Amino acid sequence: MSFLDRYASVLSQYDVLGAFWVNIQLTFWAAIGSFVLGCLLALMRISPIASLRGFGATYVQLLRNTPLTILMFIAVLGVWTQLQIKLSGDFQQNFFNFAVVALSLYHAAFVCEAIRSGVNTVPVGQAEAARAIGLSFLPSARLIIFPQALRGSITPLGNTLIALTKNTTVATAASVAEASGLMKTMIEFNSDIVIAIFLTFAMCFVVIVIPMGLITTWASRKWAVKR
Amino acid sequence: MSGVNKHFGDLHVLKDIDLTVHPGEVVVLIGPSGSGKSTLCRTINRLETIDEGEITVDGVPLPAEGKALAKLRSDVGMVFQAFNLFAHKSVLSNVMLGPMKVRGKSKKQAQELAMALLEKVGVANQAQKLPAQLSGGQQQRVAIARALAMRPKVMLFDEPTSALDPEMINEVLDTMVALAKEGMTMIVVTHEMGFARKAAHRVIFLSDGQIVEQSTPEEFFTNPQSERAKDFLGKILNH
Ligand SMILES: Nc1ncnc2c1ncn2[C@@H]1O[C@H](COP(=O)(O)OP(=O)(O)OP(=O)(O)O)[C@@H](O)[C@H]1O
Numbered sequence: 353m354s355f356l357d358r359y360a361s362v363l364s365q366y367d368v369l370g371a372f373w374v375n376i377q378l379t380f381w382a383a384i385g386s387f388v389l390g391c392l393l394a395l396m397r398i399s400p401i402a403s404l405r406g407f408g409a410t411y412v413q414l415l416r417n418t419p420l421t422i423l424m425f426i427a428v429l430g431v432w433t434q435l436q437i438k439l440s441g442d443f444q445q446n447f448f449n450f451a452v453v454a455l456s457l458y459h460a461a462f463v464c465e466a467i468r469s470g471v472n473t474v475p476v477g478q479a480e481a482a483r484a485i486g487l488s489f490l491p492s493a494r495l496i497i498f499p500q501a502l503r504g505s506i507t508p509l510g511n512t513l514i515a516l517t518k519n520t521t522v523a524t525a526a527s528v529a530e531a532s533g534l535m536k537t538m539i540e541f542n543s544d545i546v547i548a549i550f551l552t553f554a555m556c557f558v559v560i561v562i563p564m565g566l567i568t569t570w571a572s573r574k575w576a577v578k579r
Numbered sequence: 580m581s582g583v584n585k586h587f588g589d590l591h592v593l594k595d596i597d598l599t600v601h602p603g604e605v606v607v608l609i610g611p612s613g614s615g616k617s618t619l620c621r622t623i624n625r626l627e628t629i630d631e632g633e634i635t636v637d638g639v640p641l642p643a644e645g646k647a648l649a650k651l652r653s654d655v656g657m658v659f660q661a662f663n664l665f666a667h668k669s670v671l672s673n674v675m676l677g678p679m680k681v682r683g684k685s686k687k688q689a690q691e692l693a694m695a696l697l698e699k700v701g702v703a704n705q706a707q708k709l710p711a712q713l714s715g716g717q718q719q720r721v722a723i724a725r726a727l728a729m730r731p732k733v734m735l736f737d738e739p740t741s742a743l744d745p746e747m748i749n750e751v752l753d754t755m756v757a758l759a760k761e762g763m764t765m766i767v768v769t770h771e772m773g774f775a776r777k778a779a780h781r782v783i784f785l786s787d788g789q790i791v792e793q794s795t796p797e798e799f800f801t802n803p804q805s806e807r808a809k810d811f812l813g814k815i816l817n818h
């Protein structure tokens with residue numbers, strides 16, 4: 353049997369695209385989760401209330417410095433096995449949901465920092481002008497600061513999204529059947545074409561991630577705030 | 580305001596400031612760099628807090644924070660040296676924002692008001708542009724319109740023309756003179772003597788955080804009393 357035939361027959365035995373689809377779904381939901389949470393954290397970190405600022409800062413330090421794998425284990429072994437908290441009646445869906453939560457909690461810290469770097473690109477005069485016309489903290493954050501900060505943080509937000517996409521492979525630790533787990537299985541049983549399998553999975557990630565980089569570069573130029 | 584004191588760390592920037600500005604009065608604050616003019620201006624809408632003393636606007640003491648402070652600020656217009664127009668919004672939206680989000684006016688009302696004010700300051704034809712597409716003089720006039728849209732009781736100007744190229748200074752000053760003639764209460768930090776002579780009722784000379792001298796523009800510029808004022812005027816006239 354030629355190498356190509358062998359490769360084709362191995363690929364046909366496994367649902368590679370289906371596994372990648374799981375990674376894409378993880379990315380999608382965790383991107384939404386971490387964005388919402390990250391925005392809230394960023395809001396806390398620039399708020400006039402000291403205790404909220406403290407909470408935001410502590411959260412970021414704690415989550416950013418905890419390995420994601422450990423968060424996955426805490427979610428599945430600690431929250432599910434020990435505390436018996438379920439996120440879905442369905443066995444597989446339960447793991448998937450825990451993985452989304454862990455990914456969201458972890459990347460929210462990076463989203464928060466990305467947005468904060470965007471806030472730093474907004475001159476103080478913008479906030480002062482907002483206050484001077486009588487806008488209080490929340491309206492001025494929502495109408496003036498955040499719209500400009502988000503446009504200024506597209507590039508770091510894009511980098512966070514790229515990191516998130518790749519980090520979905522860690523969901524294996526939460527027993528989610530995703531691409532890197534499948535790759536491990538395939539390599540185990542087909543060690544003769546290990547390099548080809550490797551490259552296949554690597555290529556698939558590259559194909560997902562490269563457009564993200566291109567789009568964020570384009571978007572950050574298009575939506576840059578002109579001063 | 581009375582007995583106002585303010586420190587930045589060890590630096591005593593405002594020393595026992597007593598100042599009353601009457602409705603319809605135009606007061607020019609003048610003084611050397613670092614004398615505390617901007618700080619004084621910014622304490623009036625509490626962009627800077629004070630350590631001691633009392634500030635009242637229209638009889639009401641400045642609230643410390645929250646809704647009441649926001650309400651007070653909406654009644655005090657402020658024009659900055661750096662214009663500070665909202666960079667991501669069109670000129671028209673800049674002027675409409677306050678009336679809609681603070682005063683609760685409908686979009687239609689806000690738009691009519693904003694267009695009328697832009698017309699008044701002479702930039703109505705730029706309404707759809709972004710601030711960055713306008714000249715400095717035009718931006719500053721939009722900033723004045725934005726402040727006026729709140730129907731303020733008093734307007735604060737902190738060196739409104741010192742970031743402008745010389746040929747644009749007059750268009751902004753003319754707008755301000757017109758405003759003064761309409762009876763707007765104004766506190767203006769500026770070194771433009773032309774404006775002071777044309778529009779001001781009173782010039783206040785500030786040095787090292789103290790009010791050293793105050794009189795009519797004519798009196799102050801032709802016959803300053805204190806050594807510090809003479810020295811300062813000598814410097815700005817001779818360059
Ligand atoms: N946020 C701040 N923190 C510390 N010191 C400050 C701050 N703002 C102003 N100062 C200091 O307070 C003093 C008064 O500043 P202020 O800006 O009021 O002066 P000014 O009269 O407006 O000067 P200029 O003509 O240069 O604008 C200066 O010595 C300045 O360095």
Ligand SMILES: [Mg+2]
Nearest residue numbers: 616617618738
């Ligand atoms: Mg100043």
